[in-house]
Amino acid sequence: MPLAFQNTSSPRQLRQAEADAAQAGADVMVAVLDGAIAALEMGRESLDDGQWDQAGRQILATCQLLQALRDNVDVLGADPLAANLAELYDYAGHRVGIAAVDCCRAPLDEVWHLLREVRAAWFALPAAARLTARGPSSTAAQSWSPGPCSMVPIQ
Numbered sequence: 001m002p003l004a005f006q007n008t009s010s011p012r013q014l015r016q017a018e019a020d021a022a023q024a025g026a027d028v029m030v031a032v033l034d035g036a037i038a039a040l041e042m043g044r045e046s047l048d049d050g051q052w053d054q055a056g057r058q059i060l061a062t063c064q065l066l067q068a069l070r071d072n073v074d075v076l077g078a079d080p081l082a083a084n085l086a087e088l089y090d091y092a093g094h095r096v097g098i099a100a101v102d103c104c105r106a107p108l109d110e111v112w113h114l115l116r117e118v119r120a121a122w123f124a125l126p127a128a129a130r131l132t133a134r135g136p137s138s139t140a141a142q143s144w145s146p147g148p149c150s151m152v153p154i155q
Contacts, residue, residue: 029072033119036065040096040112047105059100059108066093088114 043058070089074082092111099107 029069030119030122032065032068033115033122036062036069037112037115037119039065040108040115043099044105044108044112047099047103047108052103055103056100059096062096062108062111063093063100066096085118088118 039058039061043055043062046052046055046058066089070086070093073086073089075086092114095107095111099105099111
């Protein structure tokens with residue numbers, strides 16, 4: 001039976017394409033994490049300035065970004081690091097929700113520090129560990145797949 005599409009790529013080209021895709025996924029994950037940190041910072045400033053509507057929008061953006069990060073943690077891979085990261089994102093979302101209800105800054109400060117630590121830990125990993133692609137033999141705790149979330153904080 002003839003093939004509709006014949007792949008003429010060499011194994012080296014395929015490996016390079018896989019590495020490029022892994023790098024793009026890692027870049028998106030960092031961008032979403034940075035977006036959550038930026039939204040937290042803007043939310044904290046808005047709370048301090050008494051701009052409740054603006055603070056609410058930033059807190060909502062933070063919650064959405066945290067959920068996007070949580071949704072892209074590979075918890076099915078039986079990696080305890082992934083499970084801990086998923087729980088951390090859940091906890092952070094809960095604390096941000098408390099800040100929204102109580103209009104207080106302390107939970108936002110706590111989550112800001114947690115996310116900064118996650119970011120620092122991500123960049124402390126060897127580059128090869130950050131770029132591990134999804135797959136049956138994957139050990140990456142988090143990789144990115146597109147989701148319904150906007151990655152830009154609401155302004």
